Amino acid sequence: MIRSLHRWFGLVAAGLLIVIALSGTALSVFPAAEVFGTPAAQAISVAELAARVQAAEPSVEQIRRAPSGRITAYYFEGDQPASAIIDPATGQPAGSAGTSSLQRLLTNVHRSLLLDDTGRLVTAGGAAAMLLLSVSGLFVMARRAGSWRGILKPVRGKGNGRLHTIVSRLALPGLFLSALTALWMTAATFDILPEGAGAPPFPATVSGETHVPVASIAALQAIPLEELKSLNFPADGDATDVFTVKTERGQGYIDQGNGALLAWNDANWVDTVNDTAAMLHTGQGMAWLGLLLGLSALGVPVLGWTGVKVWLDSRRDRKRASIAAGEADTIILVGSEGGTTWGFAETLRGTLAEQGFAVHVAAMSAFAPERWTKAKRLLLLAATYGDGEAPTSAAGFLERFAGAPVRPDLSLAVLGFGERTFPAYCGFAAKIAREAEEKGWTVLTPFETVDRQSPQDFARWGRALAQALGQDFELNHQTVAPKLWTLTLVSRRDYGANVQATTAILRFALPVPSLWQRLTGKGLPRFEAGDLIGIVPEGSDLPRFYSLASGAKDGFLEICVRRQAGGLCSTRLTALEPGETVTAFIRPNPAFRPARGRQPIILIGAGTGIGPLAGFARANRAHQPMYLYFGTRHPASDALYAEELADWKDDGRLTSVFTAFSRTATPAYVQDILRRDASRLAKLIAAGGQVLVCGGRDMAAGVAAALADILAPQGMSLASLKAEGRYAEDIY
Template identity: 65%
Template sequence: MIRTLHRWPGLIAALLLTVIALSGALLSAYPALDAVQAPPAAEAGLSTAELATRILGRYPSTEQIRRAPSGRITAYYYEGDTPAAATIDPATGAGVRAADTPAVQRWLTRLHRALLLGDGGRIAVAGGAGAMLILSLSGLVLVARRVGGWRRFFAPLRGRLAGRLHVEIARLAVAGLLFSSVTALWMAASTFALLPEGPGAPRFPDVVSGQTGLAPAAIATLRDTPVADLVSLTFPLPGDASDAFTLKTRLGEGYLDQGNGTLLAWSDLSLTDRLTETIYALHTGQGLVVLGLLLGLSALGVPVMAGTGLVVWLAARRGRPRLRHNAGAAQADTVLLVASEGGSTWGFAATLHAALTAAGGVVHSAPLASFAPARYAKAKRILILAATYGDGAAPASAKGFLGRLAALDRAPQVPLAVLGFGDRSFPAFCGFATAIARLAAEKGWSALMPMDTVDRQSPQDFARWGRALGATMGVPLELNHQPTAPRAVALTLISRRDYGAEMQAPTAILRFALPARSLWQRLRGAGLPHFAAGDLLGVLPEGSALPRFYSLASGCRDGFVEICVRKQAGGLCSGQLLDLQPGQTIAAFLRRNPEFRPGPGHAPVILIGAGTGVGPLAGFVRANRAGRAMHLYFGTRHPDSDFLYAEEFAQWQAEGRLASLTTAFSRGARPRHVQDALRADALRLMALVASGAQILVCGGREMAAGVSATLAEILAPAGLTPADLKAGGRYVEDVY
């Protein structure tokens, strides 16, 4: 509901909001320009009587004095029979420049307020302000959901450039846009007399003294009115004894006798009128120049958010299959909710949706982020298909779901089935789906069937689960799904370095050219997006739609794509990669892995890896241009055969990027493993951890388990465990 409330006002009103925002941003510069050009402030202690006297001394034919919320004072007078206006220096009463509003400013003002269309335009602008209010409020909620709660509102983002740019600008601009939209709606309500009316101007008196010619300096009310409170002072028509001075201040307005200075009538401004005047000054920036500029800067984000929002919407439509007969949430008997990181889980959801519909079901399929139990009035079951991101995390689109589920007062009454999608080679296999099932059980949510999993997009696993679901529902259900390959780009191999032949373990460092991308491709997420060492390169081997993932040993700034590959027995992808020659290409795509990289700050970093697991660790060292203390423990087979990055490590140590290198060779003159190297360095490791060091481990599952056990022994005297460090984000693994 919130996502729909955010999407459609944005798409429908994008052009209108862009026009309003850009014109408002340009108009916000004029009060600042006035402030820069204004004469030195001389209002302190100055009365309206003294100001009027000074101006009349310069311009005897003055008929009105106005003071804007910005403090600019304007006198309107005649030069012979020609009307004129000047911006006044209150210290002297002299004009410092002409007060005519530039034609461009007048045009922008009419465009911003009414789209150059009169009352119809004003109504459209008010509608735009309402749309901006809805977008701002719904956007706040969606950002909080995406990052995992209000406390993480400014947490780092992942995903495509367009999506990240959309949210980053929104987080910076939303306060200003909220303020602008609320004040614009108030001003529109005032324009169309929708607010409570104040007393208005007082009735002009029936009787005046009939005298004329009293100087402003002789009128007590003008002497008692500070210039800082003045809105306008209108002089009586020359020779008209029935006319009077008209005084308007921030507190009210009234009439002064031009013969004896008596206050003839007065009306205080109502609270609504005062609030309207304040809101007008703040919205236009005339009351506070800095605020006006900030609002203008916020408005500049609107066209960018409109463009990126459109790109995100189009990308989501492309990445999500078109579902025929997708029922509304309130009418469906089966609610199918999907949490997908790369889009592949949506393909399985489409297959399930079609099969359930063909079996006579009424199915509503939607992102897991749209979870709203109150809307599922006729639902008999809820099915959640959930992929896992990284080390057991939720996909970006469903990051706040667990928090929302935990916050429910009671579990939905409709039974639940959870199906997880993942890769068993990763330790946190289907970790997010497991977390959903565990929390649902803790909330007392009844299970339609036990949680199940699909390994590596296996159609067989999915079909097996589908038959079990059909048996539970009492209908035959055959799910025949063929995974589609992710969108990939062609990477051209430019160099390779081979290792491990002597140890019968062929290994290579493969370096590919970095494909060029236009700005439009970046916004659409096309091509190879921005990446860093530790992210994952998905490689599609020929003859298979199932990708294999390799940790990147380089970042975009390095200007190339680099991975380390070891030949696996019977490995389709590793075999094809190790057969590559410079000039040949592979099909690949990027999967971000932001959890596996050195954290912010200057604390030391302990890098522990074995075999090709050294790849991303070498990438971290390569990127360490600031010289942060990094200590690498590297285990491999033989120094003469398998010492990956030997030359680079020596160079990086000389450059200060690598503080220390400790090796462990299992087939050398003194055979030992990386765990042995850690034990031998126990005292230094304890000191580094005590100083706040972060530990990053990359390599095979058995190696990682051994490293964890060894570090548990080393840290035990300090009362620490790897689990403690992991809970604090100081122990991170990338294990395969």
């Protein structure tokens, strides 16, 4: 079990640990460089140092001493704050105190991955993983050596496994210390640990006098310079302010008028452990240790690489593994949009492998029959995207399949996945089956479909496949239920009452992840506008999907819903009141989102299809050229996002906005305004523009017809745009 735990924690955390380790290695150089750039120490008191600095810089506000011995003073040059490294022998500036931009960047990456508190929790999770890997790795080495005594015996084995063990032995002590101190420092940052002694209460009374010579203050004369952490001077002209001094032994306040020690708190064990952990982790004050820890961290990429190689080598030996295409007798190609079809393919692969078949699994976009030198059968598992189109992992398949010669030695089976309520049910798979029949491919099993991911439909097809192969097996697919989240409605905006089309923009609060969820990365998945939210209404086992009008960076989850007659889900959603909840899951939709860059983006939608398009505009803070064409019923009742669209146009997130209203004195539909703007649209698309369409099927068909007419004179077509990834639909 320890070996399995070690392997999986290493595989999951490898990328994060490499980033943390390499940034830590780079940072380990700075404490050593700081030692060489620090003026020689002086055996003087804090009072002497303060007097020298004040004489050189009368406006000094604070003096700090780093664990390395470097003295830094903070003062004013005119009315501008300034800082400098101080030579304690003279009190004069001896160099710039600024931190280089490279060091600041590396520090932020190492501490928080540039993600503030969330990033700190992620890196703390990395430290916890490293601590667990160090401990479990020690147990694994002891087990391999036969005993704890044999752990330092010569390493057995060869190749990546041997290198992994050697580097582990060298790096493990440093990695263990780095991980342990990192977790302590993170716990201190988030106030999980007991509190240190802290400062004493501010004195209620002071002398009211000012400007006692700092060199004559007995309390400061009694503090050696090497114990100083910081000294804050009282504000100029404020008789109620005091000197604040912090040392390794504690901290307190000194009267600026008579030099009396007004209050003092001794440091406790928490302060001591905090200082020690920071010194051990950063090397500040022990530069040689920092360099050793940096060298240990260099072992992490090597351990990550060799660990992955050892794991891949072991997987290669497993009987059920997907083998190379050139060695397989059975090829399974998958066309999937949301990823669920891959699960069915894995069930099929595993079952066939148990029967002794050599199986290779790949995406349909990797169709390459010339590589299948030993293949006897080709099984195509194809979902459908939109109105009968190819899903993401089947891009370009149909064209290559149509152009490939028929292989008499290769029999074919096509299985479609879809939802029977859609007009283009399994439309893409049906196109493949028709193409195969017209070309004369040998059919292994007749074309079949799986409705709504039905395990029963899949098992029925499996029995036909088993009979065709002369085998006796069952395809027992277990669907993995998605992780559900409880979302609380925080606001709603209602539209459409006057045109009998009740519509609402619903905004939900994002669930606050627990500390454990943050550490394990099991919080609500990151999402972008255009992704989908699945909601299962009461009385049904089939989720309804709605396109998201917001991204995770917006801090909320927003959808646009129109109530459908007899619709279980839409009726429930449009009746929600703030404070009520729904349970839902997130499904990525990467094929439907604006491409990055400066090319024009043309957004076309109608009705609730404005949702993801509004989300794209909201996120367009880089002011990529974005043109919106939107159709709805009446401006007085259901002009969805009207205020936001105007604001986004004013601030440049939208280049232009064109609207069409179908229930006015001069009715028009979105395809009408496309035709009116045909000249500009043709130029934008010819310049590399991307077209994103969202809304009902009838609207999408009208838009497609209008665009086909607009593009034809330019020698372009929707088919070519789709092939280039410049035309995508999200239709319902």
